[in-house]
Amino acid sequence: MIKLGDKVVLLDPRGKRYLITVKEGEFHTDLGIINLEKLVDKEFGILVESHKGYQFRVLKPRIVDYIDKMKRGPQIIHPKDAAQIVAFAGISPGDVIIEAGVGSGALTLFLANIIGPQGRIIGYEIREDFANLAWRNVEWAGFSDRVEIKLKNIYEGIDEEEIDHIILDLPQPENVVEHAVKALKPGGFLVAYTPCINQVDRLYKKLREYKKHFTKPRTIECLVRDQEVKPDCIRPRTTMLAHTGYITFVRKA
Numbered sequence: 001m002i003k004l005g006d007k008v009v010l011l012d013p014r015g016k017r018y019l020i021t022v023k024e025g026e027f028h029t030d031l032g033i034i035n036l037e038k039l040v041d042k043e044f045g046i047l048v049e050s051h052k053g054y055q056f057r058v059l060k061p062r063i064v065d066y067i068d069k070m071k072r073g074p075q076i077i078h079p080k081d082a083a084q085i086v087a088f089a090g091i092s093p094g095d096v097i098i099e100a101g102v103g104s105g106a107l108t109l110f111l112a113n114i115i116g117p118q119g120r121i122i123g124y125e126i127r128e129d130f131a132n133l134a135w136r137n138v139e140w141a142g143f144s145d146r147v148e149i150k151l152k153n154i155y156e157g158i159d160e161e162e163i164d165h166i167i168l169d170l171p172q173p174e175n176v177v178e179h180a181v182k183a184l185k186p187g188g189f190l191v192a193y194t195p196c197i198n199q200v201d202r203l204y205k206k207l208r209e210y211k212k213h214f215t216k217p218r219t220i221e222c223l224v225r226d227q228e229v230k231p232d233c234i235r236p237r238t239t240m241l242a243h244t245g246y247i248t249f250v251r252k253a
Contacts, residue, residue, distance in 0.1 A: 002039050002058070007142075009059040010034065010048075019061055019069040031056075063113040066141045067106050073133045076106035077169060077193055078244050080224045086114060088220070088249050089165050089189040093119060096162070098183065100124040100154040100176065101169035105134030111167075112143035122160060123149035158183040167191045173199065173248075174206035181213045184252040190214070192248045200246050207250055217250040 002008060002022055010018040012031055020027055020036070027034045032050025039048065044060040067079060077085075085107075091097070093116040102108055102123040112121055125131040131149050138147045152159075155175040158166075163183045168176055173192035180190045192203055200219055207217055225240035 002042050002044065004040060007061050008039065008044070009061050009065050011057040011059055013054055013056075017065065017068070019065050063110060066109055066137075070104065070106065070109065070137045070141070071133060072104045072106075073130060074103040076104050077110075078241070079106075079110065080222050080241060081193060081244055081247060082107050082110040084220060084222050084247055085167060085191055085193070086111070088218070088247075089167075089191055091115065091165060095164040096120045096122075096160075098122050098124065098154075098158060098160060098163050098166040099169075100166070102134045102149055103130055103169065105137040105149075107167070107169070108134060108138060108147060108149075109141050109143060112138070112141070112146055115146060117145055119146055121147045123147065124152050124154040124158075125149060126151065126153050154179065163188060165189045165191065167193070169193045171199070172202070174203045177203070177206045177210055181210060181252070186252055188252050190250050190252070193245045194248070195245045197246060200248055203248055213253060215251045215253055217248055219246050219248040221246055 004022055006022045008020060008022055010020060022036050022039050024037055027036055031054040032052030034048055034050050034056060039058060044058060046058050047055045048058055049055050091114055095115045096119060097111055099108060099121055102125040108121060108123060128151055131151055135149050138144055158179045161183055162185050164185060165188055166180050166184060173194060194200055204217060207214060221243060223242050226237045228235055228237050
C-alpha cells in the first residue's frame with residue numbers, strides 16, 4: 001500500500017518517468033495535473049488520471065530509477081560498469097566497502113542497494129561540494145542507514161580495517177595500494193575504475209611491488225550496444241555506449 005512520504009514512479013503514456021514523493025497537493029506535468037492524495041492507500045500498479053484525461057501508471061521505484069533521476073555533478077560510473085564491479089568482485093549483502101572518489105554518488109547508491117541494511121559503505125571524498133551532493137542523493141534514495149561519507153584524502157591512509165572491498169575512482173589509484181594491503185580482509189578485492197590506460201599501467205607497476213600480497217590483476221572494459229528490433233529489420237544500432245573506463249580487479253591473497 002502506498003503511504004504519504006513514499007516515493008513512486010509515474011509512467012506517462014509516452015514512457016516518460018517521474019520519480020516523486022507522495023504528499024498532500026498536486027503534481028504538474030504537460031499532460032495534466034495529478035492529485036497525489038489519490039495515491040494514498042492504493043496498490044502499486046494502478047492507473048491514475050490527470051485532469052486532462054491522460055492515464056499514468058504508478059510503479060514502485062527501482063534502483064535504476066534513483067540513478068537515472070538523481071542530482072548529478074561530476075561524471076558518474078555508468079551502471080554497465082557498476083554491474084561489472086559487483087559481478088567480478090562478488091559484492092554481496094552485508095559487505096563493508098570503502099569507496100574513494102564518491103563524486104555524485106551513483107555507484108554509492110548502486111552498491112548500497114546490494115549490500116542491504118546489514119552492510120556498510122564508507123566514502124572518502126576530498127571535495128566538500130561533491131560530498132554534500134552525494135550525501136543528499138544518499139538520503140533522498142533512503143540509504144543513509146548504511147552509508148557514511150567523510151572528507152578525507154584516501155592517499156593519506158585508510159582508517160578502517162577488515163574491509164571486504166575497496167573501490168577507487170581516482171586519478172592515481174596506485175597511491176592506495178599500500179593502504180589497501182593493511183585495510184583489506186584476505187580475499188577482499190581492490191577495484192580501480194580509470195578512464196585512461198596510462199593509469200592502468202601505473203597501477204600494475206605498483207602492484208608488482210606488492211605482488212606477494214595480491215593475486216594476479218585483471219583489467220576489463222565493458223561496451224554496450226542496443227539492438228534495433230523492427231518488423232522488417234533487426235540490426236545493431238549505429239551508436240553505442242562504448243569506452244567509459246577500464247576496471248582493474250586484484251584480490252588480496
